[in-house]
Amino acid sequence: MHNDQRSTTLAIFCKVVDNFGDIGICWRLARQFHREHGIAVTLWVDDLASFRRIWPGVSVEAGEQVVDGVRVLRWRDQDGVYAPADVADIVIEFFGVDIPPGYVAAMAQCEPRPVWINYEGLSAEEWVEGCHALPSMHPRLKLTKHFFFPGFTDKTGGLLRERDLLGARDRFQADAAARADFLARLGVGKDEMAALTVSLFCYPHAPVAALFAAWQAGDRPVTCLVPQGVAHEQVAAFVGAGAVATHGNLTVRTIPFLSQDDYDRLLWACDVNFVRGEDSWVRAQWAGRPFIWHIYPQDENLHHVKLRAFLQKYAENLDSLIDFSLRWNGVEGDAPADWPALWTSLQASLPTIRSRDAEWQARMSANGDLVRNLLDFARSLR
Numbered sequence: 001m002h003n004d005q006r007s008t009t010l011a012i013f014c015k016v017v018d019n020f021g022d023i024g025i026c027w028r029l030a031r032q033f034h035r036e037h038g039i040a041v042t043l044w045v046d047d048l049a050s051f052r053r054i055w056p057g058v059s060v061e062a063g064e065q066v067v068d069g070v071r072v073l074r075w076r077d078q079d080g081v082y083a084p085a086d087v088a089d090i091v092i093e094f095f096g097v098d099i100p101p102g103y104v105a106a107m108a109q110c111e112p113r114p115v116w117i118n119y120e121g122l123s124a125e126e127w128v129e130g131c132h133a134l135p136s137m138h139p140r141l142k143l144t145k146h147f148f149f150p151g152f153t154d155k156t157g158g159l160l161r162e163r164d165l166l167g168a169r170d171r172f173q174a175d176a177a178a179r180a181d182f183l184a185r186l187g188v189g190k191d192e193m194a195a196l197t198v199s200l201f202c203y204p205h206a207p208v209a210a211l212f213a214a215w216q217a218g219d220r221p222v223t224c225l226v227p228q229g230v231a232h233e234q235v236a237a238f239v240g241a242g243a244v245a246t247h248g249n250l251t252v253r254t255i256p257f258l259s260q261d262d263y264d265r266l267l268w269a270c271d272v273n274f275v276r277g278e279d280s281w282v283r284a285q286w287a288g289r290p291f292i293w294h295i296y297p298q299d300e301n302l303h304h305v306k307l308r309a310f311l312q313k314y315a316e317n318l319d320s321l322i323d324f325s326l327r328w329n330g331v332e333g334d335a336p337a338d339w340p341a342l343w344t345s346l347q348a349s350l351p352t353i354r355s356r357d358a359e360w361q362a363r364m365s366a367n368g369d370l371v372r373n374l375l376d377f378a379r380s381l382r
């Protein structure tokens with residue numbers, strides 16, 4: 001971005017609205033910009049406690065700290081006066097957060113102006129292509145911000161994918177001892193590993209108890225690994241006071257909430273993954289294992305439209321996956337959900353879903369990785 005020798009600077013402004021997806025995505029962006037492109041990244045984040053859950057190296061006390069080469073600033077208020085020298089070359093506001101007004105004023109004084117990106121949420125809906133990269137003028141200042149949409153086609157920003165992600169996944173999945181060591185570190189016993197292993201990450205309203213009942217009475221042993229706090233009530237009802245319980249053909253084990261890197265390994269290690277929101281959903285797509293997505297709920301069931309848009313792209317003709325996913329997300333059918341039948345049918349389709357997954361990854365990879373796409377876009381604006 002520069003004629004001089006200093007490295008490009010980039011700022012990400014992240015407000016944690018709820019859960020872990022906001023900081024989860026911002027942290028991935030920050031790390032990849034720095035590690036793969038040598039960019040000096042400053043991450044402004046208002047909730048260090050949530051950050052620490054997904055990255056234990058973070059201090060919840062520090063106003064300013066450096067984590068894995070990224071400067072992390074606690075974003076406490078919106079006030080303050082900034083100079084043009086404080087402003088990064090590329091400024092990313094995550095999900096339309098309001099950047100401190102003083103910082104925006106300083107952006108308007110920079111020459112040249114910084115590239116200002118509004119990073120939006122991931123959706124498979126058609127309209128995304130039309131909105132990706134659109135400019136929006138500031139009403140008063142001489143500044144333009146651009147929308148940047150992740151997505152599933154080459155007319156969007158693509159998906160987040162680190163350079164060595166698929167290589168690291170392949171090495172892990174080819175190494176049975178690495179899988180066994182990893183699961184053993186989480187307390188998983190040898191018999192549990194030999195069963196169909198499932199990871200579970202979903203919102204509290206998912207029909208977990210009904211699915212547990214189907215697995216319990218099913219014809220094949222299932223081990224379900226649940227990070228601490230997920231589906232808390234339904235898991236506690238099955239497991240009781242301890243960390244693990246077996247009833248019938250189902251073992252449910254609570255495991256610690258993992259760092260982002262270990263969470264990837266969990267997805268690689270399991271035969272089927274239940275994921276949610278945005279970031280774990282994308283990681284599951286790169287894990288090369290069948291997954292079920294629990295979408296973040298929106299008013300007036302708007303999320304059902306998004307869910308169907310994705311299934312239409314990803315699960316074409318995979319009826320068992322479509323049926324299971326719709327019911328998992330509370331989309332009503334003509335009769336109450338028959339979980340044993342839904343599961344039996346999904347289980348029978350797992351090999352087909354796995355090969356669909358491989359095709360999907362090839363298509364998604366061809367769209368380029370999101371961080372590289374964002375940098376190319378930013379450079380085209382300077």
Ligand SMILES: Cc1cn([C@H]2C[C@H](O)[C@@H](COP(=O)(O)OP(=O)(O)O[C@H]3O[C@@H](C)[C@H](O)[C@@H](O)[C@H]3O)O2)c(=O)[nH]c1=O
Pocket residue numbers: 017018019020021022023024025053054055201227256257258259260261263276277278279280281296
């Ligand atoms: C279960 C688990 C997750 N994670 C990480 C993976 C992800 O980065 C993050 C979870 O983020 P998500 O999957 O997106 O689910 P999420 O539900 O936590 O996050 C979000 O979804 C977005 C769509 C909304 O905009 C957000 O407001 C938020 O609700 O937590 C771990 O690091 N360790 C774990 O053990």
